[in-house]
Amino acid sequence: MAGAAFISLWLNVPNPKQSCGKPCGGFSRWGSGATAGRVACSSFSDQAASQPRSLRLLSQGCKIVGCGSALPTFTISNDDLAKYVDTSDEWISSRTGIRKRRIITGKETLNGLALEAAHKALEMAKVDPADVDLILVGSSTPDDLFGGGPQIQNALGCKHNPVAYDIRAGCSGFMLALVSAACHIRGGGFNNVVVIGADAISRFVNWDRRETCILFGDAAAAVLLQGCPSEEDGLLSFDLHSDGDGSRHITAPLSLRDTADDVAGRNESRINFPPKRTEYSTLNMNGNEVFKFVCRQVPPSVESALRKADLSTSDVDWLLLHQANQRIMDAVASRLEIPPEKVISNLANYGNTSAASIPLALDEAVRSGKIKAGDTIAAAGFGAGLTWGSAIIRWG
Numbered sequence: 001m002a003g004a005a006f007i008s009l010w011l012n013v014p015n016p017k018q019s020c021g022k023p024c025g026g027f028s029r030w031g032s033g034a035t036a037g038r039v040a041c042s043s044f045s046d047q048a049a050s051q052p053r054s055l056r057l058l059s060q061g062c063k064i065v066g067c068g069s070a071l072p073t074f075t076i077s078n079d080d081l082a083k084y085v086d087t088s089d090e091w092i093s094s095r096t097g098i099r100k101r102r103i104i105t106g107k108e109t110l111n112g113l114a115l116e117a118a119h120k121a122l123e124m125a126k127v128d129p130a131d132v133d134l135i136l137v138g139s140s141t142p143d144d145l146f147g148g149g150p151q152i153q154n155a156l157g158c159k160h161n162p163v164a165y166d167i168r169a170g171c172s173g174f175m176l177a178l179v180s181a182a183c184h185i186r187g188g189g190f191n192n193v194v195v196i197g198a199d200a201i202s203r204f205v206n207w208d209r210r211e212t213c214i215l216f217g218d219a220a221a222a223v224l225l226q227g228c229p230s231e232e233d234g235l236l237s238f239d240l241h242s243d244g245d246g247s248r249h250i251t252a253p254l255s256l257r258d259t260a261d262d263v264a265g266r267n268e269s270r271i272n273f274p275p276k277r278t279e280y281s282t283l284n285m286n287g288n289e290v291f292k293f294v295c296r297q298v299p300p301s302v303e304s305a306l307r308k309a310d311l312s313t314s315d316v317d318w319l320l321l322h323q324a325n326q327r328i329m330d331a332v333a334s335r336l337e338i339p340p341e342k343v344i345s346n347l348a349n350y351g352n353t354s355a356a357s358i359p360l361a362l363d364e365a366v367r368s369g370k371i372k373a374g375d376t377i378a379a380a381g382f383g384a385g386l387t388w389g390s391a392i393i394r395w396g
């Protein structure tokens with residue numbers, strides 16, 4: 001299956017409107033030097049035309065047909081936080097736009113929230129769990145080190161054991177999972193894919209550090225991406241990047257816990273066995289660097305995705321950015337010359353919910369009637385890795 005999905009990256013023509021200024025073979029991938037890891041549109045059509053490959057793959061489109069979200073019950077406001085760390089509602093709301101956030105407590109689990117969100121997405125899509133072919137979970141804070149996908153699959157009651165796995169990419173997790181889902185569908189083997197963004201960053205926040213603890217909240221949200229004829233395609237284009245050089249700006253590395261003595265090796269050299277028990281340290285972030293990185297990289301990524309869809313910023317009905325900071329969203333919108341009324345924002349209520357933030361904001365906007373059938377959404381995620389990317393979505 002993975003092979004088929006990869007081939008589709010080269011061959012797909014998901015939408016006749018997509019173009020690179022000349023007839024375009026759709027999405028392509030190349031991977032060396034400075035552009036390693038980039039997925040973009042290029043003119044592979046000539047190459048593709050000369051190779052005998054399955055035309056069946058070319059006719060497959062995909063679209064989001066349902067969404068859903070779930071939140072922990074416990075709310076902590078800025079004023080509440082000010083009782084724990086030296087901060088204030090005035091500082092937090094003016095610097096970030098955040099007023100409160102939800103935190104997982106007690107018996108709540110991330111898998112439980114993800115399950116609820118997936119159920120709601122399937123309900124909206126009117127798709128039975130038995131018809132789900134694949135579940136992708138964008139999450140960096142799963143309940144279990146080995147991820148939550150298969151457990152969510154089991155709890156959803158997917159009778160035919162669809163493939164389920166996790167994608168770990170910080171706040172870009174949903175965007176990468178969405179594009180991966182589209183590749184699986186366009187590859188021809190999958191039809192109904194549940195794409196989940198779920199994170200509980202509260203588990204890795206140092207609650208004594210005011211620079212970071214004020215920013216994050218927990219949540220899960222999901223969409224159902226479904227195969228469709230290419231004329232109805234709803235994922236018009238995408239643009240993905242990563243840059244490991246910037247990884248130092250957002251980290252939660254392993255830290256050693258036990259101080260077991262080194263043991264002598266057979267040749268008298270000192271070796272470290274058994275390995276020391278480890279755990280992840282709390283989140284470290286250079287907020288200023290992250291701020292600059294987003295303002296530098298996200299607007300060109302959105303523009304690139306729009307170009308591949310043969311659209312411009314004036315065609316965008318909604319700018320749906322990862323909900324990290326209102327000032328970041330304002331800066332990106334301003335660089336793209338997209339007016340504030342077209343920017344979807346709900347972070348005042350939930351803070352930065354990492355991989356959940358884009359589908360959570362999408363779900364709220366759809367259910368409130370803000371986003372309507374036919375609307376064009378420019379979505380962009382960014383975060384640890386560093387990773388960032390955009391997708392142009394036609395709703396409904």
Ligand SMILES: CC(C)(COP(=O)(O)OP(=O)(O)OC[C@H]1O[C@@H](n2cnc3c(N)ncnc32)[C@H](O)[C@@H]1OP(=O)(O)O)[C@@H](O)C(=O)NCCC(=O)NCCS
Nearest residue numbers: 087088091095171210211214287288290291324325382383
């Ligand atoms: C973290 C962030 C809100 C900090 O805002 P900022 O305006 O850049 O603030 P600074 O870091 O320059 O700090 C300014 C002052 O406020 C203080 N400060 C930091 N956090 C504070 C808080 N919660 N309450 C009160 N004061 C605080 C600092 O100590 C500093 O004090 P000083 O001037 O006496 O040294 C901002 O950089 C940001 O949002 N960055 C992006 C982070 C992000 O979105 N990450 C996730 C991406 S996926």
